Amino acid sequence: MKTAAKAMVAAAVLxxxxxxxxxxxxxxxxxxxxxxxxxxxxxxxERESVLPGAYQLYLQTPQSLGAFWGTGPRAxxxxxxxxxxxxxxxxxxxxxxxxxxxxxxxxxxxxxxARTTVTxxxxxxxxxxxxxxxxxxxxxxIRRHAYVCAKCHQGATANFAAYVVHEPNPVSGETRxxxxxxxxxxxxxxxxAGGVFVFFIPYTLAWGVRELIELLxxxxxxxxxxA
Amino acid sequence: xAAHSMMLKRFTPVHRLFHLGLVVxxxxxxxxxxxxxxxxxxxxxxxxxxxxGYANAIYVHRIAGLVMLAGFVAQIVYMATKISWRRPLSNxxxxxxxxxxxxDVKDFFRHAGWIxxxxxxxxxxRWSWWEKFDYWAVxxxxxxxxxxxxxIYDPVLSSDYMxxxxxNVALWVHRIEAVLAMGHIFTVHFFVEHFRPRNFPYxxxxxxxxxxxxxxxEEHPAWVARLEAAxxxxxxxxxVPPLGIRILHVFFGYSMIALGLFLLVAALVNFGRITLx
Numbered sequence: 001m002k003t004a005a006k007a008m009v010a011a012a013v014l015x016x017x018x019x020x021x022x023x024x025x026x027x028x029x030x031x032x033x034x035x036x037x038x039x040x041x042x043x044x045x046e047r048e049s050v051l052p053g054a055y056q057l058y059l060q061t062p063q064s065l066g067a068f069w070g071t072g073p074r075a076x077x078x079x080x081x082x083x084x085x086x087x088x089x090x091x092x093x094x095x096x097x098x099x100x101x102x103x104x105x106x107x108x109x110x111x112x113x114a115r116t117t118v119t120x121x122x123x124x125x126x127x128x129x130x131x132x133x134x135x136x137x138x139x140x141x142i143r144r145h146a147y148v149c150a151k152c153h154q155g156a157t158a159n160f161a162a163y164v165v166h167e168p169n170p171v172s173g174e175t176r177x178x179x180x181x182x183x184x185x186x187x188x189x190x191x192x193a194g195g196v197f198v199f200f201i202p203y204t205l206a207w208g209v210r211e212l213i214e215l216l217x218x219x220x221x222x223x224x225x226x227a
Numbered sequence: 228x229a230a231h232s233m234m235l236k237r238f239t240p241v242h243r244l245f246h247l248g249l250v251v252x253x254x255x256x257x258x259x260x261x262x263x264x265x266x267x268x269x270x271x272x273x274x275x276x277x278x279x280g281y282a283n284a285i286y287v288h289r290i291a292g293l294v295m296l297a298g299f300v301a302q303i304v305y306m307a308t309k310i311s312w313r314r315p316l317s318n319x320x321x322x323x324x325x326x327x328x329x330x331d332v333k334d335f336f337r338h339a340g341w342i343x344x345x346x347x348x349x350x351x352x353r354w355s356w357w358e359k360f361d362y363w364a365v366x367x368x369x370x371x372x373x374x375x376x377x378x379i380y381d382p383v384l385s386s387d388y389m390x391x392x393x394x395n396v397a398l399w400v401h402r403i404e405a406v407l408a409m410g411h412i413f414t415v416h417f418f419v420e421h422f423r424p425r426n427f428p429y430x431x432x433x434x435x436x437x438x439x440x441x442x443x444x445e446e447h448p449a450w451v452a453r454l455e456a457a458x459x460x461x462x463x464x465x466x467v468p469p470l471g472i473r474i475l476h477v478f479f480g481y482s483m484i485a486l487g488l489f490l491l492v493a494a495l496v497n498f499g500r501i502t503l504x
Contacts, residue, residue, distance in 0.1 A: 010388065
Protein backbone atom coordinates (compact mmCIF):
# COMPACT_ATOMS: atom_id res chain seq x y z
CA MET A 1 0.00 0.00 0.00
CA LYS A 2 2.85 2.36 0.88
CA THR A 3 4.39 1.97 -2.55
CA ALA A 4 1.07 2.43 -4.32
CA ALA A 5 0.31 5.50 -2.23
CA LYS A 6 3.73 6.91 -2.93
CA ALA A 7 3.30 6.40 -6.66
CA MET A 8 -0.09 8.08 -6.55
CA VAL A 9 1.20 11.02 -4.53
CA ALA A 10 3.96 11.44 -7.09
CA ALA A 11 1.38 11.39 -9.87
CA ALA A 12 -0.78 13.89 -8.01
CA VAL A 13 2.10 16.26 -7.56
CA LEU A 14 3.01 16.07 -11.23
CA UNK A 15 -0.44 17.42 -11.92
CA UNK A 16 -0.51 20.27 -9.43
CA UNK A 17 3.10 21.36 -9.16
CA UNK A 18 6.39 20.81 -10.79
CA UNK A 19 8.71 19.04 -8.39
CA UNK A 20 11.91 20.61 -7.20
CA UNK A 21 14.98 20.41 -9.36
CA UNK A 22 17.66 18.14 -7.95
CA UNK A 23 19.82 21.15 -7.19
CA UNK A 24 17.12 22.53 -4.88
CA UNK A 25 17.30 19.56 -2.56
CA UNK A 26 19.49 20.87 0.21
CA UNK A 27 20.79 18.30 2.65
CA UNK A 28 20.75 20.23 5.89
CA UNK A 29 22.09 17.59 8.17
CA UNK A 30 24.08 14.41 8.45
CA UNK A 31 23.80 11.65 10.97
CA UNK A 32 27.14 12.56 12.50
CA UNK A 33 26.53 16.24 12.96
CA UNK A 34 23.01 16.24 14.37
CA UNK A 35 22.47 13.10 16.39
CA UNK A 36 19.70 14.72 18.44
CA UNK A 37 17.58 15.40 15.38
CA UNK A 38 18.25 11.89 14.14
CA UNK A 39 16.78 10.49 17.29
CA UNK A 40 13.72 12.70 17.23
CA UNK A 41 12.58 12.52 13.67
CA UNK A 42 13.70 9.16 12.40
CA UNK A 43 15.02 8.75 8.92
CA UNK A 44 16.37 12.22 8.43
CA UNK A 45 19.08 12.03 5.80
CA GLU A 46 17.01 10.06 3.35
CA ARG A 47 14.02 12.32 3.50
CA GLU A 48 15.13 15.81 4.27
CA SER A 49 14.73 18.32 1.55
CA VAL A 50 13.70 21.93 1.65
CA LEU A 51 11.53 23.32 -1.10
CA PRO A 52 11.64 27.04 -1.85
CA GLY A 53 8.21 27.46 -0.28
CA ALA A 54 8.91 25.63 2.92
CA TYR A 55 10.36 28.45 4.95
CA GLN A 56 8.31 31.32 3.68
CA LEU A 57 6.05 31.02 6.67
CA TYR A 58 8.94 32.76 8.41
CA LEU A 59 9.92 35.21 5.70
CA GLN A 60 8.81 38.78 5.89
CA THR A 61 9.34 39.31 2.15
CA PRO A 62 7.98 36.16 0.52
CA GLN A 63 7.49 38.05 -2.73
CA SER A 64 11.15 37.30 -3.40
CA LEU A 65 10.11 33.67 -3.84
CA GLY A 66 8.28 34.39 -7.06
CA ALA A 67 4.73 34.20 -8.28
CA PHE A 68 4.11 30.58 -7.33
CA TRP A 69 5.94 29.90 -4.06
CA GLY A 70 5.29 33.44 -2.91
CA THR A 71 1.57 32.78 -2.57
CA GLY A 72 2.11 30.72 0.58
CA PRO A 73 1.73 31.97 4.14
CA ARG A 74 3.89 34.92 5.00
CA ALA A 75 5.16 36.32 8.23
CA UNK A 76 4.60 40.03 7.77
CA UNK A 77 3.91 41.85 11.00
CA UNK A 78 5.42 39.47 13.52
CA UNK A 79 5.09 40.66 17.08
CA UNK A 80 8.42 41.49 18.77
CA UNK A 81 7.55 39.11 21.60
CA UNK A 82 7.76 36.22 19.15
CA UNK A 83 11.54 36.65 19.29
CA UNK A 84 11.74 36.73 23.09
CA UNK A 85 13.13 33.98 25.30
CA UNK A 86 10.09 34.48 27.53
CA UNK A 87 7.23 35.71 25.41
CA UNK A 88 5.21 36.67 28.51
CA UNK A 89 8.03 38.43 30.35
CA UNK A 90 6.50 41.89 30.14
CA UNK A 91 2.91 40.69 30.41
CA UNK A 92 1.16 42.05 33.49
CA UNK A 93 -1.27 39.59 35.00
CA UNK A 94 0.40 36.65 33.34
CA UNK A 95 0.46 33.46 35.34
CA UNK A 96 1.49 30.02 34.15
CA UNK A 97 -1.66 28.56 35.66
CA UNK A 98 -4.02 30.77 33.69
CA UNK A 99 -5.81 29.31 30.73
CA UNK A 100 -3.95 30.32 27.55
CA UNK A 101 -7.27 31.07 25.85
CA UNK A 102 -8.10 33.79 28.42
CA UNK A 103 -5.88 36.07 26.38
CA UNK A 104 -5.29 34.17 23.12
CA UNK A 105 -8.94 34.05 22.21
CA UNK A 106 -9.86 32.05 19.16
CA UNK A 107 -6.51 30.33 18.79
CA UNK A 108 -8.15 27.04 19.75
CA UNK A 109 -9.96 27.25 16.42
CA UNK A 110 -7.63 24.88 14.60
CA UNK A 111 -7.89 21.25 13.62
CA UNK A 112 -5.24 20.09 16.09
CA UNK A 113 -7.28 21.35 19.04
CA ALA A 114 -10.66 20.56 17.54
CA ARG A 115 -10.06 16.99 16.51
CA THR A 116 -7.33 15.71 18.78
CA THR A 117 -6.47 16.09 22.45
CA VAL A 118 -3.34 18.14 21.79
CA THR A 119 -3.05 21.09 24.18
CA UNK A 120 -1.31 24.44 23.68
CA UNK A 121 1.67 23.54 25.84
CA UNK A 122 2.40 20.29 24.08
CA UNK A 123 3.68 22.36 21.16
CA UNK A 124 4.50 25.70 22.80
CA UNK A 125 6.39 23.86 25.55
CA UNK A 126 7.26 24.63 29.15
CA UNK A 127 7.69 27.83 31.12
CA UNK A 128 9.02 30.22 30.23
CA UNK A 129 7.22 29.91 26.95
CA UNK A 130 9.58 31.21 24.30
CA UNK A 131 8.47 33.18 21.29
CA UNK A 132 8.36 30.89 18.26
CA UNK A 133 11.20 32.79 16.59
CA UNK A 134 13.52 32.83 19.58
CA UNK A 135 16.68 31.07 18.57
CA UNK A 136 16.41 28.33 21.19
CA UNK A 137 12.66 27.86 20.96
CA UNK A 138 11.60 24.36 20.10
CA UNK A 139 9.13 25.92 17.68
CA UNK A 140 11.87 27.82 15.87
CA UNK A 141 11.54 26.90 12.19
CA ILE A 142 15.00 25.42 12.11
CA ARG A 143 13.99 22.67 14.48
CA ARG A 144 10.22 22.64 14.94
CA HIS A 145 9.75 19.67 12.63
CA ALA A 146 12.12 17.58 14.70
CA TYR A 147 11.27 18.84 18.19
CA VAL A 148 7.54 19.42 17.91
CA CYS A 149 5.89 17.94 14.80
CA ALA A 150 7.80 14.66 14.93
CA LYS A 151 6.46 13.94 18.41
CA CYS A 152 3.31 12.73 16.65
CA HIS A 153 4.17 12.81 12.95
CA GLN A 154 7.10 10.45 12.76
CA GLY A 155 9.56 11.48 10.07
CA ALA A 156 8.35 15.09 9.91
CA THR A 157 10.59 17.32 7.79
CA ALA A 158 11.05 21.06 7.51
CA ASN A 159 8.77 20.96 4.48
CA PHE A 160 6.13 19.20 6.53
CA ALA A 161 6.42 21.80 9.30
CA ALA A 162 5.40 24.53 6.88
CA TYR A 163 1.79 23.46 7.51
CA VAL A 164 -0.04 26.36 9.13
CA VAL A 165 -1.51 24.97 12.34
CA HIS A 166 -3.23 28.23 13.30
CA GLU A 167 -4.85 28.55 9.90
CA PRO A 168 -6.49 31.88 9.14
CA ASN A 169 -10.11 32.13 8.05
CA PRO A 170 -9.66 31.41 4.35
CA VAL A 171 -12.42 33.71 3.14
CA SER A 172 -11.47 36.78 5.19
CA GLY A 173 -9.90 39.72 3.44
CA GLU A 174 -6.87 39.59 5.73
CA THR A 175 -5.98 36.14 4.42
CA ARG A 176 -5.56 37.61 0.96
CA UNK A 177 -2.45 39.29 2.30
CA UNK A 178 -1.25 36.68 4.80
CA UNK A 179 -1.85 33.49 2.79
CA UNK A 180 -2.88 34.38 -0.79
CA UNK A 181 -2.93 30.80 -2.12
CA UNK A 182 -5.45 29.74 0.51
CA UNK A 183 -7.62 32.82 -0.02
CA UNK A 184 -7.81 32.60 -3.82
CA UNK A 185 -8.12 28.82 -4.11
CA UNK A 186 -10.87 28.63 -1.49
CA UNK A 187 -12.79 31.46 -3.12
CA UNK A 188 -12.54 29.83 -6.54
CA UNK A 189 -13.85 26.56 -5.08
CA UNK A 190 -16.66 28.32 -3.22
CA UNK A 191 -17.73 30.12 -6.38
CA UNK A 192 -17.66 26.84 -8.31
CA ALA A 193 -19.70 24.99 -5.66
CA GLY A 194 -22.01 27.93 -5.00
CA GLY A 195 -22.56 28.39 -8.73
CA VAL A 196 -23.62 24.77 -9.16
CA PHE A 197 -26.14 25.02 -6.31
CA VAL A 198 -27.40 28.48 -7.19
CA PHE A 199 -28.13 27.24 -10.69
CA PHE A 200 -29.32 23.68 -10.15
CA ILE A 201 -31.53 23.92 -7.08
CA PRO A 202 -33.97 26.54 -8.40
CA TYR A 203 -33.75 24.96 -11.86
CA THR A 204 -34.72 21.48 -10.72
CA LEU A 205 -37.48 22.85 -8.49
CA ALA A 206 -38.97 24.77 -11.42
CA TRP A 207 -38.58 21.65 -13.54
CA GLY A 208 -40.50 19.63 -10.96
CA VAL A 209 -43.28 22.22 -10.93
CA ARG A 210 -43.42 22.13 -14.75
CA GLU A 211 -43.80 18.37 -14.81
CA LEU A 212 -46.40 18.50 -12.08
CA ILE A 213 -48.47 20.97 -14.11
CA GLU A 214 -48.10 18.69 -17.15
CA LEU A 215 -49.23 15.70 -15.10
CA LEU A 216 -52.26 17.52 -13.71
CA UNK A 217 -53.22 18.79 -17.17
CA UNK A 218 -52.94 15.29 -18.57
CA UNK A 219 -55.12 13.90 -15.80
CA UNK A 220 -57.66 16.63 -16.37
CA UNK A 221 -57.65 15.96 -20.10
CA UNK A 222 -58.03 12.27 -19.42
CA UNK A 223 -61.02 12.74 -17.10
CA UNK A 224 -62.63 15.09 -19.67
CA UNK A 225 -62.05 12.53 -22.38
CA UNK A 226 -63.56 9.69 -20.40
CA ALA A 227 -66.51 11.78 -19.26
CA UNK B 228 -42.14 -12.77 -25.16
CA ALA B 229 -44.92 -10.35 -24.39
CA ALA B 230 -44.12 -6.69 -24.97
CA HIS B 231 -44.80 -5.70 -21.36
CA SER B 232 -42.06 -7.99 -20.07
CA MET B 233 -39.46 -6.26 -22.24
CA MET B 234 -37.74 -2.94 -21.70
CA LEU B 235 -35.39 -0.74 -23.68
CA LYS B 236 -31.78 -1.49 -22.80
CA ARG B 237 -29.99 1.58 -21.56
CA PHE B 238 -27.07 0.33 -19.48
CA THR B 239 -24.88 -2.73 -19.91
CA PRO B 240 -23.97 -4.85 -16.86
CA VAL B 241 -20.55 -3.13 -16.89
CA HIS B 242 -22.17 0.33 -16.69
CA ARG B 243 -24.38 -0.84 -13.84
CA LEU B 244 -21.42 -2.32 -12.01
CA PHE B 245 -19.51 0.97 -12.34
CA HIS B 246 -22.51 2.87 -10.98
CA LEU B 247 -23.04 0.40 -8.14
CA GLY B 248 -19.37 0.58 -7.16
CA LEU B 249 -19.53 4.36 -7.30
CA VAL B 250 -22.64 4.41 -5.09
CA VAL B 251 -21.17 2.12 -2.44
CA UNK B 252 -17.79 3.89 -2.34
CA UNK B 253 -19.37 7.35 -2.46
CA UNK B 254 -21.59 6.54 0.51
CA UNK B 255 -18.71 4.97 2.42
CA UNK B 256 -16.59 8.05 1.77
CA UNK B 257 -19.49 10.35 2.67
CA UNK B 258 -20.18 8.66 6.00
CA UNK B 259 -16.54 8.44 7.05
CA UNK B 260 -15.69 11.87 5.64
CA UNK B 261 -18.61 13.61 7.34
CA UNK B 262 -17.86 11.72 10.55
CA UNK B 263 -14.34 13.11 10.37
CA UNK B 264 -15.49 16.62 9.45
CA UNK B 265 -18.05 16.60 12.28
CA UNK B 266 -15.78 14.84 14.78
CA UNK B 267 -16.58 17.45 17.44
CA UNK B 268 -20.28 16.62 17.43
CA UNK B 269 -22.07 13.58 18.83
CA UNK B 270 -23.44 12.93 15.35
CA UNK B 271 -19.99 12.85 13.77
CA UNK B 272 -18.68 10.60 16.51
CA UNK B 273 -21.67 8.32 15.99
CA UNK B 274 -20.89 8.03 12.28
CA UNK B 275 -17.32 7.07 13.06
CA UNK B 276 -18.36 4.64 15.78
CA UNK B 277 -20.07 2.59 13.07
CA UNK B 278 -16.56 1.81 11.84
CA UNK B 279 -15.10 1.32 15.30
CA GLY B 280 -13.98 4.87 16.00
CA TYR B 281 -11.90 7.70 14.64
CA ALA B 282 -8.80 5.80 13.53
CA ASN B 283 -10.74 3.07 11.74
CA ALA B 284 -13.09 5.51 10.05
CA ILE B 285 -10.13 7.46 8.67
CA TYR B 286 -8.52 4.23 7.52
CA VAL B 287 -11.71 3.15 5.75
CA HIS B 288 -11.96 6.62 4.17
CA ARG B 289 -8.43 6.40 2.79
CA ILE B 290 -8.80 2.86 1.45
CA ALA B 291 -12.21 3.60 -0.08
CA GLY B 292 -10.69 6.68 -1.72
CA LEU B 293 -7.90 4.62 -3.26
CA VAL B 294 -10.39 2.02 -4.50
CA MET B 295 -12.51 4.79 -6.02
CA LEU B 296 -9.48 6.21 -7.82
CA ALA B 297 -8.67 2.72 -9.10
CA GLY B 298 -12.25 2.55 -10.37
CA PHE B 299 -11.74 5.89 -12.06
CA VAL B 300 -8.67 4.58 -13.85
CA ALA B 301 -10.70 1.50 -14.85
CA GLN B 302 -13.43 3.80 -16.21
CA ILE B 303 -10.89 5.73 -18.29
CA VAL B 304 -9.51 2.49 -19.71
CA TYR B 305 -13.04 1.21 -20.35
CA MET B 306 -14.03 4.40 -22.16
CA ALA B 307 -10.86 4.27 -24.24
CA THR B 308 -11.78 0.79 -25.41
CA LYS B 309 -15.27 1.97 -26.34
CA ILE B 310 -14.04 4.64 -28.72
CA SER B 311 -13.59 3.25 -32.21
CA TRP B 312 -10.15 4.65 -32.84
CA ARG B 313 -10.41 4.22 -36.61
CA ARG B 314 -13.17 6.78 -36.76
CA PRO B 315 -12.94 8.65 -33.46
CA LEU B 316 -14.78 11.73 -34.69
CA SER B 317 -17.94 10.02 -35.84
CA ASN B 318 -17.80 8.07 -32.61
CA UNK B 319 -17.34 11.08 -30.37
CA UNK B 320 -19.94 13.16 -32.18
CA UNK B 321 -22.38 10.34 -32.85
CA UNK B 322 -25.81 10.15 -31.19
CA UNK B 323 -24.73 7.66 -28.50
CA UNK B 324 -21.87 9.79 -27.26
CA UNK B 325 -21.51 11.16 -23.76
CA UNK B 326 -19.35 14.00 -25.12
CA UNK B 327 -21.00 17.39 -25.05
CA UNK B 328 -21.76 18.98 -28.36
CA UNK B 329 -23.50 22.03 -29.68
CA UNK B 330 -26.86 20.27 -29.71
CA ASP B 331 -26.69 19.93 -25.93
CA VAL B 332 -26.35 23.69 -25.54
CA LYS B 333 -29.41 24.20 -27.74
CA ASP B 334 -31.26 21.45 -25.83
CA PHE B 335 -30.40 23.12 -22.56
CA PHE B 336 -31.88 26.44 -23.62
CA ARG B 337 -34.95 24.73 -25.08
CA HIS B 338 -35.38 22.74 -21.90
CA ALA B 339 -35.10 25.87 -19.77
CA GLY B 340 -37.58 27.55 -22.13
CA TRP B 341 -39.95 24.63 -21.79
CA ILE B 342 -39.80 24.86 -17.99
CA UNK B 343 -40.95 28.47 -18.06
CA UNK B 344 -43.45 27.78 -20.84
CA UNK B 345 -41.66 29.61 -23.66
CA UNK B 346 -40.82 26.72 -25.96
CA UNK B 347 -41.65 23.12 -26.78
CA UNK B 348 -39.88 20.38 -24.90
CA UNK B 349 -36.66 19.38 -26.69
CA UNK B 350 -36.54 15.87 -28.10
CA UNK B 351 -33.62 14.22 -26.31
CA UNK B 352 -31.35 11.63 -27.86
CA ARG B 353 -29.91 8.79 -25.80
CA TRP B 354 -28.27 11.10 -23.25
CA SER B 355 -29.80 14.42 -22.26
CA TRP B 356 -27.64 17.38 -21.28
CA TRP B 357 -28.09 16.82 -17.54
CA GLU B 358 -27.16 13.16 -17.84
CA LYS B 359 -23.95 14.16 -19.60
CA PHE B 360 -23.35 16.79 -16.95
CA ASP B 361 -23.81 14.20 -14.20
CA TYR B 362 -21.38 11.87 -15.94
CA TRP B 363 -18.65 14.47 -16.43
CA ALA B 364 -19.19 15.98 -12.99
CA VAL B 365 -17.86 12.72 -11.57
CA UNK B 366 -14.72 13.14 -13.68
CA UNK B 367 -14.08 16.69 -12.60
CA UNK B 368 -15.03 15.92 -9.02
CA UNK B 369 -12.85 12.84 -8.80
CA UNK B 370 -9.86 14.65 -10.24
CA UNK B 371 -10.18 17.50 -7.73
CA UNK B 372 -11.03 15.39 -4.71
CA UNK B 373 -8.63 12.62 -5.73
CA UNK B 374 -5.56 14.79 -6.25
CA UNK B 375 -6.11 16.69 -3.00
CA UNK B 376 -6.95 13.45 -1.18
CA UNK B 377 -3.68 11.91 -2.29
CA UNK B 378 -1.80 15.03 -1.20
CA ILE B 379 -3.09 14.64 2.37
CA TYR B 380 -3.20 10.83 2.36
CA ASP B 381 0.17 10.61 4.08
CA PRO B 382 1.29 14.16 4.86
CA VAL B 383 4.79 13.15 5.93
CA LEU B 384 5.34 11.28 2.67
CA SER B 385 3.86 14.13 0.63
CA SER B 386 6.16 16.61 2.31
CA ASP B 387 9.02 15.17 0.26
CA TYR B 388 7.40 16.85 -2.71
CA MET B 389 5.62 19.93 -1.37
CA UNK B 390 5.72 22.31 1.58
CA UNK B 391 3.21 21.68 4.34
CA UNK B 392 1.12 24.74 3.57
CA UNK B 393 -0.10 22.92 0.47
CA UNK B 394 -2.11 20.76 2.89
CA ASN B 395 -3.93 23.79 4.25
CA VAL B 396 -5.06 24.52 0.70
CA ALA B 397 -5.60 20.88 -0.30
CA LEU B 398 -7.80 20.10 2.70
CA TRP B 399 -10.08 23.04 1.92
CA VAL B 400 -10.35 22.09 -1.74
CA HIS B 401 -11.04 18.48 -0.74
CA ARG B 402 -13.78 19.52 1.67
CA ILE B 403 -15.50 22.02 -0.62
CA GLU B 404 -15.49 19.60 -3.55
CA ALA B 405 -16.79 16.80 -1.32
CA VAL B 406 -19.57 19.01 0.03
CA LEU B 407 -20.41 20.04 -3.53
CA ALA B 408 -20.55 16.42 -4.67
CA MET B 409 -22.65 15.26 -1.71
CA GLY B 410 -24.93 18.27 -1.90
CA HIS B 411 -25.47 17.76 -5.62
CA ILE B 412 -26.12 14.01 -5.35
CA PHE B 413 -28.39 14.22 -2.30
CA THR B 414 -30.53 17.02 -3.71
CA VAL B 415 -30.33 17.53 -7.48
CA HIS B 416 -29.42 14.01 -8.62
CA PHE B 417 -31.97 12.29 -6.35
CA PHE B 418 -34.67 14.76 -7.32
CA VAL B 419 -34.07 14.62 -11.07
CA GLU B 420 -33.74 10.84 -11.23
CA HIS B 421 -36.34 9.80 -8.68
CA PHE B 422 -38.55 12.55 -7.35
CA ARG B 423 -39.60 14.72 -10.28
CA PRO B 424 -43.14 13.80 -11.27
CA ARG B 425 -42.25 11.77 -14.37
CA ASN B 426 -39.93 9.51 -12.40
CA PHE B 427 -41.67 9.58 -9.03
CA PRO B 428 -41.50 7.59 -6.81
CA TYR B 429 -38.44 5.79 -8.08
CA UNK B 430 -36.53 5.12 -11.28
CA UNK B 431 -34.98 1.70 -11.47
CA UNK B 432 -33.28 2.24 -14.84
CA UNK B 433 -29.71 2.37 -13.57
CA UNK B 434 -30.15 -0.83 -11.57
CA UNK B 435 -32.41 -2.86 -13.89
CA UNK B 436 -30.42 -1.73 -16.94
CA UNK B 437 -33.37 -0.63 -19.02
CA UNK B 438 -36.43 1.54 -19.09
CA UNK B 439 -40.02 1.11 -20.16
CA UNK B 440 -40.37 1.89 -23.88
CA UNK B 441 -43.29 4.23 -23.22
CA UNK B 442 -41.26 6.14 -20.64
CA UNK B 443 -38.33 6.27 -23.07
CA UNK B 444 -40.61 7.78 -25.74
CA GLU B 445 -41.44 10.52 -23.26
CA GLU B 446 -37.92 11.15 -21.94
CA HIS B 447 -35.74 10.32 -24.98
CA PRO B 448 -38.03 10.57 -28.03
CA ALA B 449 -35.22 11.21 -30.53
CA TRP B 450 -33.41 8.08 -29.36
CA VAL B 451 -36.47 5.84 -29.72
CA ALA B 452 -37.28 7.41 -33.10
CA ARG B 453 -33.73 6.73 -34.31
CA LEU B 454 -33.90 3.09 -33.21
CA GLU B 455 -37.27 2.68 -34.90
CA ALA B 456 -36.06 4.30 -38.11
CA ALA B 457 -33.05 2.02 -38.17
CA UNK B 458 -35.23 -0.95 -37.31
CA UNK B 459 -33.08 -1.81 -34.31
CA UNK B 460 -35.64 -1.11 -31.59
CA UNK B 461 -36.54 -4.79 -31.22
CA UNK B 462 -32.88 -5.71 -30.93
CA UNK B 463 -32.39 -3.07 -28.24
CA UNK B 464 -34.98 -4.60 -25.94
CA UNK B 465 -34.04 -6.66 -22.92
CA UNK B 466 -36.15 -8.76 -20.57
CA VAL B 467 -37.37 -7.12 -17.38
CA PRO B 468 -35.46 -8.65 -14.45
CA PRO B 469 -37.39 -10.99 -12.14
CA LEU B 470 -39.59 -9.29 -9.54
CA GLY B 471 -37.38 -10.35 -6.65
CA ILE B 472 -34.35 -8.70 -8.24
CA ARG B 473 -36.33 -5.53 -8.97
CA ILE B 474 -37.52 -5.35 -5.37
CA LEU B 475 -33.92 -5.76 -4.24
CA HIS B 476 -32.91 -2.90 -6.57
CA VAL B 477 -35.62 -0.63 -5.19
CA PHE B 478 -34.71 -1.56 -1.63
CA PHE B 479 -31.02 -0.86 -2.22
CA GLY B 480 -31.71 2.38 -4.09
CA TYR B 481 -34.10 3.68 -1.47
CA SER B 482 -31.68 2.80 1.34
CA MET B 483 -29.02 4.88 -0.35
CA ILE B 484 -31.46 7.76 -0.90
CA ALA B 485 -32.52 7.58 2.74
CA LEU B 486 -28.90 7.52 3.89
CA GLY B 487 -28.06 10.47 1.65
CA LEU B 488 -30.98 12.54 2.91
CA PHE B 489 -30.12 11.66 6.51
CA LEU B 490 -26.52 12.80 5.99
CA LEU B 491 -27.70 15.99 4.30
CA VAL B 492 -30.17 16.98 7.02
CA ALA B 493 -27.91 16.01 9.94
CA ALA B 494 -24.94 17.83 8.39
CA LEU B 495 -27.00 21.00 7.98
CA VAL B 496 -28.28 20.75 11.57
CA ASN B 497 -24.78 20.24 12.99
CA PHE B 498 -22.96 22.64 10.71
CA GLY B 499 -22.76 25.47 13.24
CA ARG B 500 -21.03 23.26 15.81
CA ILE B 501 -17.79 22.45 14.02
CA THR B 502 -14.41 24.11 13.75
CA LEU B 503 -13.44 24.43 10.12
CA UNK B 504 -10.20 26.35 10.47
